Amino acid sequence: MATPGGTNRASHSLDKSITLPPDEIFRNLENAKRFAIDIGGSLTKLAYYSTVQHKVAKVRSFDHTAKAGEADGEPLYEISVQEEITARLHFIKFENTYIETCLDFIKDHLVNTETKVIKATGGGAYKFKDLIEKKLKLKVDKEDEMSCLIKGCNFVLKNIPHEAFVYAKHADSGFRFQNTRPDIFPYLLVNIGSGVSIVKVESEDKFERIGGSSIGGGTFWGLGALLTKTKRFDELLQLASKGQHTNVDMLVKDIYGGAYGSLGLTGDLIASSFGKSATADKEFSQEDMAKSLLHMISNDIGQLACLYARLHNLNRVYFGGFFIRGHPVTMHTITYSINFFTKGEVQALFLRHEGYLGAIGAFLKGAEEDNPNQYSWGENYAGSSGLMSVSPDLNPMQRARSGTFDMLEMDRLERQLVNLPLLQDPSSYIPDTVDLTEDALAREYWLYCFEEALDGVVKRAVASQKDQPEAAERAEKFRQKYRHKLQTLRHQPFAYGSLTVRSLLDTREHCLNEFNFPDPYSKIKQRENDMALKYYQKVVRSLEELSWEQRQFALVRGILAGNVFDWGAKAVSDVLESDPEFGFEQAKQQLQERPWLVDAYNQWVERLKGPPHKCALFFVDNSGMDIILGVFPFVRELLLRGTEVVLASNSGPALNDVTNSELQIVTERIAPRKVIDLSLYLFLLPSLTFNLFPSSRLDKVLATVVRERGTDLVIIEGMGRAIHTNYYAMLSCESLKLAVIKNSWLAERLGGKIFSVVFKYEVPSKAQGLH
Secondary structure, three states, rough: OOOOOOOOOOOOOOOOOOOHHHHHHHOOOOHEEEEEEEEEOOOOEEEEEEEEEEEEEEEEOOOOOOOOOOOOOOOOEEEEEEEEEEEEEEEEEHHHHHHHHHHHHHHHHHHOOOOEEEEOOOOOOHOOOOHHHHHOOEEEEEEHHHHHHHHHHHHHHHHOOOOEEEEEOOOOOEEEOOOOOOOHHHHHHHHEEOOOOEEEEOOOOOEEEEOOOOOOHHHHHHHHHHHOOOOOOHHHHHHHHHHHHHHHHHHHHHHHHHEHHHHOOOOOEEEEEEEEHHHHOOOOOOOHHHHHHHHHHHHHHHHHHHHHHHOOOOEEEEEOOOOOOOOOHHHHHHHHHHHHHOOOOOEEEEEEEEHHHHHHHHHHHHHHHHOOOOEEEEEHHHOOOOOOOOOOOOOOHHHHHHEEEEEEEEEEEOEEEEEOEEEEOOHHOOOOOOOOOOOOOHHHHHHHHHHHHHHHHHHHHHHHHOOOOOHHHHHHHHHHHHHHHHHHHHHOOEEEEOHHHHHHHHHHHHHHHOOOOOOOHHHHHHHHHHHHHHHHHHHHHHHHHHOOHHHHHHHHHHHHHOOOOOOOOHHHHHHHHHOOOOOHHOOOOOOOOOOOEEHHHHHHHHHHHHOOEEEEEEEOOEHHHHHHHHHHHHHHHHHHHHHHEEEEOOOOOOOOOEEEEEEEEHHHHHHOOOOOOOOOOOOOOOOOOOOOOOOEEEEEEHHHHHHHHHOEEEEEEHHHHHHHOOOOEEEOOEEEEEEOOOHHHHHOOOOOOOEEEEEEEEHHEEEEEEE
């Protein structure tokens, strides 16, 4: 963890036990515009909206009149770094004991707020109303607690991938994350505070409290305090985690000597909570009594939730409230109860950010004039704490971390994101091929790879800003932050949901942006694009000299050879660093000979002998040789067949992937509309690198184009897009997934060797025989 420092600027310093400097907790406070607060019995959750100024890499085309390959020595475009303003939501959670010093720090740094009101919810909003108004000079406007809770729950379920999870005590990580569903409604929310409220949520604005119970978290706390003399809630849970409830509870086998088979009752089932305490003449340990009490209350809540779920025909049941708070022992007992009473038909679902729901909802109510729900938002991993377990087995660093301050940051994305219409079943779509949260061997390997690659990324970052003397210092800060994130993920792989190669890349991009390195590979991409353009016409002419059969194979080999040029693969970057003359023809020689590792080339060629596709959606990968000498000749062939083509690329930088602005310039140079009618649509992919069409993370404009053009072919190129993600994606139209495996470890896992080829052509079953 970072050590406290730089806190002298405020007249009131926060408690020395806080593990982060205040300006790293209340980030960008000087640009905060609007506030909300949720104060519970022991925790305060603060929310605010701010504007963030950061650097973005821009490319601008030079005025070229010559065709591709005829303007030797002239760069295709120029690169500039510009300032841009974006919106960010900040959510901070801390213990109530810190509230006064936190308010003092906020007051001393508040300079640009646009509001005179702070929205407040939670029982403590009344208790601290006068203190808040005195310190911040803002009027407290109280909002309904349940309404805020539901609004916040809807928001996180829609905007944060892998927000919901199932807790599996004996699994490697304990957390099995659920995919973001296209439609989150209806669902049941069981909020366990002092008592229990059970709410049926049918839409954004329609919900109803359909039941509840007075036996909840307050009951556990109160009875636990009487039984154990322990007054702190977390200490009571720690006692329960060490206890053995069978020493106190009477089981079925204690009564019948074993199972009660005719009623389907196993011998280990609890027949009577605390049943042994009435007859046994002995003292019971505090740990055993706490565990028995936890089981009794959890089973009662679980059965009640199941009955309401069945009554209202709901199979999605989310649990929240201070009784949960991410405690493994609580989640396990609730999970067991739900599984028992529904015979496994309903899963108990928990939320990564359930502690923030009230604050998020209160904030949204105060920001309705800005209509935040019209935008899509994404979690900023660089500024978020992630899910922190409070298991007693954690190392001291993380145990201290969970007890101080937690942060969640969300950035507003430039456009609204929706699901791709061509997914066969968006609700079951799993983008990532391997879940590193559950695959310990793969997790250790990829964490090692990303840490080993860190020096190279730092070097590229500094080289991309040679004219800025402080770049080296910023790059070192990036190194420290990203390395710390990797260390955290080693101990807590579930911190940001399912850990994947894609999420490791996203986290790295977020950290680079944090220290104003918007595109470390910009100059490499510029050089490679300029170089590849010189050979484009030569490649096209050589293709035209071939027979039809020969040309189809040459086009596919061209895409595969181009895909070798990937600076994200160490085996390739080492070659490119040591041998600047390594080119397109040399890359072809590296490719695996047929038959390939996955080889559906013959089926693809047979399909090409039939009628042309109506419209092809092509998700492209790298700059330079890949896009110019590999993809464009292939696209040209499709266009000449009469197929309309939509090219889709990243909106923002990720390694040497071509961005939409770069692609537009390259396209205008290679294929002016007067020469080839190229239907080019560049879609937005904010802060996502590999996952090109997760169910709710695709630019709405592209989704509309895909639907309107009658897209009947999807082409996904590259190891990241077609192997790490989307390899098993089932589409409702034909698809082509092709990549070169440039990582020896991954190749061996797939049964091949480095530079093995995957050429996967798939036709959905209902489309079989159409052509």
